[in-house]
Each structure stands twice: as C-alpha cells, then as structure tokens.
Amino acid sequence: VIVTVTLNPALDVTYPVDALVAHTTHRVREVRERPGGKGLNVARVLHALGEPVLATGLLGGVTGERVRALLDATGVPSRFVPTAGQTRRTIAVVDPRDSTNFSEPGPAVSPAEWSRFRAGYADILGAADVVVLAGSLPPGLPLDAYATLIRLARARGVPTVLDTSGAALREGVHAAPDIVKPNQAELTSLLHAPPDQPPSTAAVGRVVGMGARAVVASFGLLGLVVATAAGGWRAVPPEPVAGNPTGAGDACVAALARGLRAGTPWPDLLAEAVALSAAAVAAPVAGAVDLPTYQRLRPRVLITEEGPAPC
Amino acid sequence: VIVTVTLNPALDVTYPVDALVAHTTHRVREVRERPGGKGLNVARVLHALGEPVLATGLLGGVTGERVRALLDATGVPSRFVPTAGQTRRTIAVVDPRDSTNFSEPGPAVSPAEWSRFRAGYADILGAADVVVLAGSLPPGLPLDAYATLIRLARARGVPTVLDTSGAALREGVHAAPDIVKPNQAELTSLLHAPPDQPPSTAAVGRVVGMGARAVVASFGLLGLVVATAAGGWRAVPPEPVAGNPTGAGDACVAALARGLRAGTPWPDLLAEAVALSAAAVAAPVAGAVDLPTYQRLRPRVLITEEGPAPC
Numbered sequence: 001v002i003v004t005v006t007l008n009p010a011l012d013v014t015y016p017v018d019a020l021v022a023h024t025t026h027r028v029r030e031v032r033e034r035p036g037g038k039g040l041n042v043a044r045v046l047h048a049l050g051e052p053v054l055a056t057g058l059l060g061g062v063t064g065e066r067v068r069a070l071l072d073a074t075g076v077p078s079r080f081v082p083t084a085g086q087t088r089r090t091i092a093v094v095d096p097r098d099s100t101n102f103s104e105p106g107p108a109v110s111p112a113e114w115s116r117f118r119a120g121y122a123d124i125l126g127a128a129d130v131v132v133l134a135g136s137l138p139p140g141l142p143l144d145a146y147a148t149l150i151r152l153a154r155a156r157g158v159p160t161v162l163d164t165s166g167a168a169l170r171e172g173v174h175a176a177p178d179i180v181k182p183n184q185a186e187l188t189s190l191l192h193a194p195p196d197q198p199p200s201t202a203a204v205g206r207v208v209g210m211g212a213r214a215v216v217a218s219f220g221l222l223g224l225v226v227a228t229a230a231g232g233w234r235a236v237p238p239e240p241v242a243g244n245p246t247g248a249g250d251a252c253v254a255a256l257a258r259g260l261r262a263g264t265p266w267p268d269l270l271a272e273a274v275a276l277s278a279a280a281v282a283a284p285v286a287g288a289v290d291l292p293t294y295q296r297l298r299p300r301v302l303i304t305e306e307g308p309a310p311c
Numbered sequence: 312v313i314v315t316v317t318l319n320p321a322l323d324v325t326y327p328v329d330a331l332v333a334h335t336t337h338r339v340r341e342v343r344e345r346p347g348g349k350g351l352n353v354a355r356v357l358h359a360l361g362e363p364v365l366a367t368g369l370l371g372g373v374t375g376e377r378v379r380a381l382l383d384a385t386g387v388p389s390r391f392v393p394t395a396g397q398t399r400r401t402i403a404v405v406d407p408r409d410s411t412n413f414s415e416p417g418p419a420v421s422p423a424e425w426s427r428f429r430a431g432y433a434d435i436l437g438a439a440d441v442v443v444l445a446g447s448l449p450p451g452l453p454l455d456a457y458a459t460l461i462r463l464a465r466a467r468g469v470p471t472v473l474d475t476s477g478a479a480l481r482e483g484v485h486a487a488p489d490i491v492k493p494n495q496a497e498l499t500s501l502l503h504a505p506p507d508q509p510p511s512t513a514a515v516g517r518v519v520g521m522g523a524r525a526v527v528a529s530f531g532l533l534g535l536v537v538a539t540a541a542g543g544w545r546a547v548p549p550e551p552v553a554g555n556p557t558g559a560g561d562a563c564v565a566a567l568a569r570g571l572r573a574g575t576p577w578p579d580l581l582a583e584a585v586a587l588s589a590a591a592v593a594a595p596v597a598g599a600v601d602l603p604t605y606q607r608l609r610p611r612v613l614i615t616e617e618g619p620a621p622c
Binding site for chain 2: 020028029030031065066069088091098100102
C-alpha cells in the first residue's frame with residue numbers, strides 16, 4: 001500500500017462570484033467543499049488509478065470532521081490522528097478573471113499529538129510499500145518533521161517521496177528521501193538562485209548533492225527533469241493541455257509513488273508522471289485526473305537522456 | 312423570557328490581512344470565529360444585560376455544531392432544531408482600509424424541518440414574554456415564514472419584534488408585528504423610494520399603514536424615529552461614537568425587545584435603544600456592547616416628540 005502523509009490537511013472551500021471587488025460584500029450563491037492538502041490530493045489520484053492507498057495525517061475539530069466525511073465519500077481509506085486544534089480552511093474566491101485565495105495557517109499541534117502521530121505512523125509503516133510526504137507543516141511541528149518521518153521509513157526499508165516547500169523541504173532533503181519533487185519556485189529557494197531555463201540536470205542535480213537520492217523537478221509546460229547519481233532524463237508533454245493547473249504537481253507525485261512501488265525505470269516513470277500531470281490539468285479540480293487524457297498522452301511524451309547529477 | 316429566532320444563523324469568520332489584493336493568495340495568520348446572525352447577536356446583547364433569553368432557530372452540519380459550541384461558551388441558553396444542510400459561514404477579510412465580505416446563502420431547509428421548527432416554536436411560546444425575529448431566511452423557507460411566526464405568537468398573546476429585509480420584511484410587516492425595525496435601506500425598499508432626510512415620522516409612519524403596530528427606523532448617527540398610531544418620537548445620540556457599526560442595529564433590537572417586555576414608554580425606550588446602539592459601536596465585535604458607553608450616553612439622548620403616524 002502507498003501511504004500518504006498529510007500533516008496540514010485543509011477543507012478547500014470554493015466561492016464562485018461574478019467579480020471580486022475589494023472592500024465590498026459578496027453574496028455567494030453556491031459553496032463547493034473538497035478535502036484538501038497535497039497529500040490528500042495524491043491519495044485521491046492514486047485511488048482513482050486503482051492503486052491501494054492509505055491516507056494518514058492529523059485532523060481536528062469540526063472542520064477536521066468535515067474533511068474526514070468528504071474523504072470517506074471518495075472511498076480513500078484513511079487513518080488520521082486527532083488534534084485539539086481545528087483543521088484549517090482554504091477559501092478560493094473564483095471570478096471569471098482568476099482566483100483570490102485565503103489560506104488559514106492550521107492548528108497548533110502539540111508535542112503529545114505529534115508523538116501520537118509518530119507512533120501510529122511507525123505502526124502503519126509495517127504494511128507500507130512507499131510513503132508520500134506532501135504539503136505544508138502546521139504550526140507547532142518541528143521544521144525537521146518530514147526528516148524524522150523519512151528516517152523512520154528508511155529504518156523499515158520503506159522508500160519515500162517528499163513534496164513540500166521552504167524550511168520543511170530544506171530539512172527534509174537532508175534526510176535523503178528517495179525522490180524529492182520541487183517545482184521551479186521551490187528549486188529556486190533550495191538553490192538560492194533561479195535555475196537556467198529550461199532547467200538542466202546539472203542545476204537539478206545540485207539538490208541530489210544536498211542529500212536527495214533522486215530529484216524530479218517540475219516546470220509546467222516544460223515538463224520534468226530528473227537527476228540521480230546514475231543518470232538524468234527530461235520528459236516534455238507532447239502537447240499543451242488547457243485547464244486548471246492546481247493539482248498537477250500532486251498527480252505527478254502520485255505517478256512517482258506508483259512507479260517507485262512498481263520499480264518502473266526512470267524514462268517510463270517520467271512519461272507517466274508527465275501524462276498524469278497533464279490529466280490533472282484537464283480535470284476540473286485538484287485531486288482528480290482525466291484518464292482519457294492520460295491514456296492519449298502517455299505514449300507520446302518526449303523523453304531525452306541527459307547526464308547524471310554532478311555529485 | 313425573550314425568545315430570539317435565528318432561522319439563518321452563521322459562523323462569522325474573520326481573517327485579518329495586511330491588504331486584500333484581488334487575484335492573489337493571502338496567508339491568514341489568525342482566524343477569529345463568532346456565532347453570527349442577527350438573532351444571535353440580539354440574544355448575546357440581552358444576555359450581557361442580564362435579561363433572561365432563549366435563542367432558537369435552525370442549525371445544521373459541522374458548521375452548525377461549531378456555532379452551537381461558540382454560543383454555549385457565551386452562556387446564552389439555546390434550543391435549536393437541526394437541519395440536514397450545513398449552517399452557512401460568513402467570511403470577513405479585514406485590512407486596514409475596510410472589510411471585504413463573503414456571505415454563504417445557508418442550507419436548503421426542507422418542509423419537514425420547517426414544520427419541526429414551528430412545532431418547537433409553538434412549545435417555546437408558552438414561556439415567552441417577547442419574540443424577536445431577526446435576520447435573513449435560508450433557502451427553502453417560504454417568504455412569509457416570519458409572518459407565520461408572528462401570527463403564531465399573537466395567537467398566544469406574545470408580542471413580536473421583526474428585523475429583516477427584502478421580501479421577508481415586506482411579508483412580515485403584513486402580519487402586524489408589534490415593532491418592526493428597518494434601517495434606511497430597508498425603509499427605502501419598503502416605501503419604493505428614499506425617505507426624506509432626516510426622515511420624518513410621516514415617512515416612517517407609512518410602514519404602520521402597511522400593518523406594523525410600531526415602526527422604529529434607524530438612521531445611524533441621525534438616531535431613531537418611531538411612528539405609531541398613538542404618536543411619534545425622534546431620538547438622537549448626544550455625541551458621535553467611534554468604532555464598528557456592525558451590530559448596532561442588533562443592539563437596538565435588543566433594547567426594543569427588553570422595553571417591550573418591561574412596558575417602557577416610547578421616549579424612554581428610544582433613549583435606551585439609541586444608547587445601546589452607540590454602546591455596540593464602541594464594542595469591537597457585533598453581539599457585544601460597551602456598558603460604560605451605554606451608561607454614559609443613556610441620560611443624555613435627545614428626545615423630541617413628533618406627530619402620530621398618518622393612518
């Protein structure tokens with residue numbers, strides 16, 4: 001089973017409005033709610049692909065209850081640890097021009113709650129084939145929370161995929177996850193400088209030098225670049241796909257986790273990740289993929305071999 | 312006991328931000344939640360004044376649970392009927408310039424839920440001295456819902472105060488509530504034309520002609536005008552009060568309900584309503600009043616007698 005860890009899940013609330021006008025009152029005619037957070041999106045994509053998955057993490061308060069109910073309705077199996085603090089909400093106010101977002105910080109997780117989570121996680125690891133660690137950390141957790149979970153997984157021989165940002169990403173990379181998946185902004189932050197355009201395996205490979213075993217960097221329409229000690233590859237989508245790019249990175253992570261579990265060679269794995277990301281763009285909401293788009297693009301993804309990471 | 316009816320309560324969520332910029336993402340550092348809806352604000356003000364109060368209405372889903380928990384924490388006794396649909400949220404994004412608001416419509420209340428509410432309401436009426444009907448109607452309720460509740464109260468000899476807007480106000484006025492409290496916008500909507508400035512008892516009195524027994528119209532800093540068949544009065548605050556005007560109308564309604572229960576004569580009642588409205592402006596959030604402001608202003612409210620309503 002692929003275990004997805006979501007330490008700071010969210011209730012994603014969408015308000016369609018005619019036009020957002022600052023400092024006025026908007027009557028929202030319709031409210032859409034989804035279970036949110038990168039790890040839950042990854043779990044939903046894997047579940048849609050028929051992959052055995054278990055979602056774990058932290059949930060609290062009535063907002064946490066709502067997330068759990070919405071997740072249960074998707075059929076994704078889950079085992080969450082309760083927190084006293086409320087799970088956060090994200091509000092997306094969508095008008096015809098674009099989306100305006102408000103993101104709550106999440107609950108202050110106590111040391112005792114974090115300890116209970118680690119105990120449950122150690123338990124789950126016994127049955128895990130791959131662990132995905134995705135999204136932000138809630139207030140109260142140490143910045144090396146993902147590093148701790150990566151080390152616990154390695155001690156049990158379970159490979160890990162890390163997709164986060166900021167200090168949590170930097171700390172996590174040092175614990176040597178099997179795959180880390182930064183996007184352009186996260187790579188820039190890790191390297192303290194923007195990578196060349198399109199990014200080279202040399203630039204991406206510098207993150208391998210920081211500790212990650214493989215780095216898959218995502219660059220939207222420019223595709224993916226993977227750098228490992230053994231070699232590097234680039235995968236480019238065969239055509240642009242119109243739609244909603246939110247969730248494309250989560251679909252990419254789902255493909256990487258599935259490939260890691262199956263032992264798929266890098267060129268094939270990258271092609272699947274590019275096609276599944278495009279299939280997420282073609283689907284209306286994050287956490288969903290358009291399977292016909294995936295099947296149409298999968299054989300046509302352009303793969304080129306590049307040099308190994310310089311390490 | 313004063314019964315407050317809130318058919319469309321809300322979880323009021325406030326997000327302080329540095330600046331709201333349309334079509335960008337905002338990280339909210341702090342989340343404030345309050346039980347919202349005009350009827351609940353009225354109940355909280357009455358409770359703060361030491362007045363016996365019972366809050367009733369409809370609550371549903373996890374958001375309804377949250378509203379109930381927050382209301383319980385204020386000490387206001389309540390007896391709500393559950394709905395299958397979720398209680399609505401209102402989001403206020405507050406930056407130093409002003410507030411930007413997003414208001415959900417509320418749950419689609421079923422005929423069976425509305426019927427259960429009426430049965431519980433009939434039960435509560437046995438102990439009620441005054442009923443306050445305040446705020447919007449949720450989707451699914453008939454536009455004459457307040458009219459129905461006013462007639463049920465009259466059949467038991469219980470006087471009513473109505474504070475709503477739009478079609479619910481127009482329909483409610485026809486059922487002859489003891490007091491209806493429109494603000495300037497609501498009065499304009501009822502009269503199909505803006506009233507004169509400052510409004511005369513003649514203009515306000517036209518609403519008496521529509522069915523209300525007394526009409527107390529509120530005009531912010533210009534104070535209150537009451538029109539009844541027996542006479543009219545005007546009450547003006549002795550000084551401007553700085554603060555947050557949200558909730559001033561609810562404090563006014565609380566004063567009217569309390570005075571109706573006590574049989575306070577109109578000039579005294581208007582003075583209390585003006586002073587309590589100002590005390591709500593001086594308090595930071597809706598549903599709260601600054602009692603020192605109330606006590607300081609109460610003896611100094613300017614009252615003038617005007618003619619009775621022309622009916």
